[in-house]
Amino acid sequence: MDVLANIQLGLLTAATLENLAYCFVGVTVGMIVGVLPGIGHLAAISLLMPLTFHVPATASLVLLAGIYYGAQYGGSIASILLNLPGTASSAVACLDGYPMAQKGRAGAALMITTIASFFGSCLSIVVLILMAPPLAQLALAFHSADYFSMMVLGLVAAGSISQGKPLMGLASVILGLAIGLVGIDVNTGSMRFTFGTPELFEGVSIIVIAMALFGVVEVISSIGRTGEGAKVHDVSFRSLMPTRNELSRSWWPMLRGSGIGVGVGVLPGTGGGSMASFMAYAVEKRVSRTPEEFGKGSIAGVSAPEAANNSAAQSAFIPTLTLGIPGDAIMALMLGALLIHGIQPGPRVVTESPELFWGLVVSFLIGNFFLLILNIPLIRVWVRILQIPYKVLFPSIILLIAVGVYSVNRSTFDVMLVAGLAFVGFLMIRIGFEAAPLLLGYILGPLLEENMRRALLVSRGDFMIFLERPISAVFLFFALAMLAWVVFSSLRTPKLNETSSAESG
Amino acid sequence: MKHVAAVALCALMTSAAGLAHAQEYPDRTVTIIVPYAAGGIADIAARTLGEALSEKWDQEVIVDNRTGGAGFVAATAVANADPDGYTLFVSDMGVNVINPYLFEDVPYDPAEDFRPITMISDTPLVLVANSETPFDTAAEYVEYAKTNPGELSFGSAGIGSLNHIVPEWINAEMGLDTAHIPYRGGAPAATAIASGEAEVGVLALSSVGPFVDSGELKILGLAREERVESHPDIPTLIESGIPNVAAGQWAALFAPAEVPDEIVEKIAADSLEFLNSEEARETFGERGAIVVPMESDELGAMLDNLREQFSTIIVDANIRAN
Structure with missing residues (x-):
């Protein structure tokens, strides 16, 4: 068996003492930077990359990759406990994780996240082992028109992320789209809304938006509630465990989430984990029999996106290693690390450096076990964070956010931007705008626009390109079907809608 | 007489001080600012050279990636840094010429x-085409583009990137009409040409390797003076009949303008x-680049030359941001 021989080779490489140590260090560092709000894995990886020049290529990749997927585990912890996304992709975990924590189920939410993360990663690794090369070809089948149509489907599916009034949800998405416009327009090179500030040439950073709208706004909103410090009194192991019911309601969401994660992860340029977790959340809310629970602490709203962003983190390595196409800035760093070691990424990596490729893949498995073992006992420690009095906790959070945001680009401008956006964001959220749809608009908007205009450049202005390309046509068909279904079901059950909007309003 | 002696003494003292200055340099950490992210061409050049200098000087040499703002952020930081030789700059065509x-x-x-100070490395650019296109050499490409004006598209790493300007340059030299499709960076552009969304492109030789190996891309020619x-x-x-078109994605070492001669000379000598x-x-070979040692004067002359050339090309092709 080819696969078995490969796994054996991978095990032999990954299980050396040296590589095990690098893997452990990597995932631990990753988890820590993931937990700390704002201090992204990008900053951590770029800081540590130079240190890996003098260790063997495999070890250095094992370490850097460990930071990357380790951060996906840690990212959701602050989201759930404090409504503070540790990484941009875990902003979705705020939506239902934080309400769960407020209901006193923080431990269960964290446990489910850990399980979902592990599950999503492992599924993705299995896919990676069995079919990396053919999956990688998928990236080459996608043209700009197809990406555009996929984003349209994403946007339609995500319409359901809004929890309040639909009109305010729409307004939030559009506001997000507008913020996404800031920066150099890729298609013409013109500057939009940069006001001559070089810090804005590359747009407003996603970290800035996530920190401002989730983290700081939450802190400001909580200022009035100084009295009710600790929400969790019971940190016994039993209370941390999800109930049988919670567990059984998580399996399908995890499976669907992982599938979405793999699909989004292998496509370069789709925004990586953030996109995957948003899509997974939207799908869960659509298929759920109890959609009204979403946003109020639904377990499916935690497990699906968590599984999705972890499986996307693993499958993002497929195009990076096998085609040499980096999906995002972090994957570009990984490619740089390979190049520094004189390894040309591409189809030859698998055949010419099999010990690197399979060693790395097996190290993913080992790393995920480390994370599982590391996380479960730590949950009790994390939950205790909630017992810290607000007067100590809030200033520390603000300090951490400031440090974290600064660390990304070492730009004081970004820190001021967080302050400004948070202030405006607080007022807007007070009058009914929502952070999640805004963030989604911000992520999808630029991708939609860029791909649409590029597709039209390629077709010399012919809109039929979106229907002539089969992949694109299929996505558009699904988007249309979904829209029709929404309209149809809202016509058929007007009563249900009224009650649910009354509840949330 | 006394006056002359005083002047001579002064001159002696200053040159001695200068010498001492240069001999002492560096007595603390030197920072090399790079306008691009870690792992890119300029970054690899800076790190490789930085490591060698660090060993030679027995001082730390740090690479500081100040990304963003089309290189404005990094360039202004260097331009405003103390001209003491402790802040250096590794930069490229985009920031220093375009x-x-x-x-x-x-x-x-x-x-x-x-x-x-000195040129460090050069990553050659190649004209590549999707393997299903009906031309196999640069000459055949020119022929095809001439008979089918407006049909072909070329992918680039963005407006104003070298990958955008060089194909426009080919168009200008040969009177071709091809459409520009910008992507977010070199890797997505290479992917797009491999997938057939764009037919051709001028990309770094080091970045097209995987696609050439897998048979999705073919190399038509090298945008360089020599092979x-x-x-x-x-x-x-040039051999294939496209005159003048030669430009590489080089990385060179610079210092703020006011850094004293002795220090620049020392850095140049040690780097060379x-x-x-x-x-x-x-x-450098392992990392996909060619090492190009070049004296400061030669580099200065080359930059003047490039500025003249590119100002015309960019204006003629009407390439503009903002």
Whole structure:
């Protein structure tokens, strides 16, 4: 068996003492930077990359990759406990994780996240082992028109992320789209809304938006509630465990989430984990029999996106290693690390450096076990964070956010931007705008626009390109079907809608 | 007489002080600012050279990636840094030649604010095409584009990138009409050409390797004065009848303009000693680049030349940002 021989080779490489140590260090560092709000894995990886020049290529990749997927585990912890996304992709975990924590189920939410993360990663690794090369070809089948149509489907599916009034949800998405416009327009090179500030040439950073709208706004909103410090009194192991019911309601969401994660992860340029977790959340809310629970602490709203962003983190390595196409800035760093070691990424990596490729893949498995073992006992420690009095906790959070945001680009401008956006964001959220749809608009908007205009450049202005390309046509068909279904079901059950909007309003 | 002696003494003292200054340099950490993210061409050049200098000087040499703002952020930081030789700059065509012709308002002047020290490396650019296109050489490409004006598209790493300007340059030299499709960076552009969304492109030789191996891309020619040692079978575009078109994605070392001569000379001498070594040739070769040691004067002359050339190309092709 080819696969078995490969796994054996991978095990032999990954299980050396040296590589095990690098893997452990990597995932631990990753988890820590993931937990700390704002201090992204990008900053951590770029800081540590130079240190890996003098260790063997495999070890250095094992370490850097460990930071990357380790951060996906840690990212959701602050989201759930404090409504503070540790990484941009875990902003979705705020939506239902934080309400769960407020209901006193923080431990269960964290446990489910850990399980979902592990599950999503492992599924993705299995896919990676069995079919990396053919999956990688998928990236080459996608043209700009197809990406555009996929984003349209994403946007339609995500319409359901809004929890309040639909009109305010729409307004939030559009506001997000507008913020996404800031920066150099890729298609013409013109500057939009940069006001001559070089810090804005590359747009407003996603970290800035996530920190401002989730983290700081939450802190400001909580200022009035100084009295009710600790929400969790019971940190016994039993209370941390999800109930049988919670567990059984998580399996399908995890499976669907992982599938979405793999699909989004292998496509370069789709925004990586953030996109995957948003899509997974939207799908869960659509298929759920109890959609009204979403946003109020639904377990499916935690497990699906968590599984999705972890499986996307693993499958993002497929195009990076096998085609040499980096999906995002972090994957570009990984490619740089390979190049520094004189390894040309591409189809030859698998055949010419099999010990690197399979060693790395097996190290993913080992790393995920480390994370599982590391996380479960730590949950009790994390939950205790909630017992810290607000007067100590809030200033520390603000300090951490400031440090974290600064660390990304070492730009004081970004820190001021967080302050400004948070202030405006607080007022807007007070009058009914929502952070999640805004963030989604911000992520999808630029991708939609860029791909649409590029597709039209390629077709010399012919809109039929979106229907002539089969992949694109299929996505558009699904988007249309979904829209029709929404309209149809809202016509058929007007009563249900009224009650649910009354509840949330 | 007394006066002359005093002047002579002064001159002696200053030169001695200068000498002492240069001998002492560096007595603390040296920072090399790079306008791009870690792992890119300029970054790899800076790190490789930085490591060698660090060993030679027995001082730390740090690479500081100040990304963003089309290189404005990094360039202004260097231009405003203390001219003491402890802040250096590894930069490329985009920041040191192209930007002023591309943007209306550039907060630094590459010709005035920086002092060239040495060229470090050069990553050759190649004209590539999707393997299903009906041409196999640069000459056939020109022929095809001439008979089918407006049909072909070329992908680039963005407006004003070298990958955008060089194909426009080919168009200008040969009177071709091809459409520009910009992507977010070189890797997505290479992917797009491999997937057939764009037919051709001018990309870094080091970045097209995987797609050439897998048979999705073919190399038509090299945008360089002469062939490269590592790929002697790739003909240059000039050989194929496209005159003048030669530009590489080089990385060079600069200092703020006011850094004293002695220090610049010391850095240049020490850098050249490493860059001329067999070790440097191998290290850069492994990392997909060619090491190009070049004296400061020669680099300065080359930059003047490039500025003249590119100002015309960019204006003629009407390439503009903002």
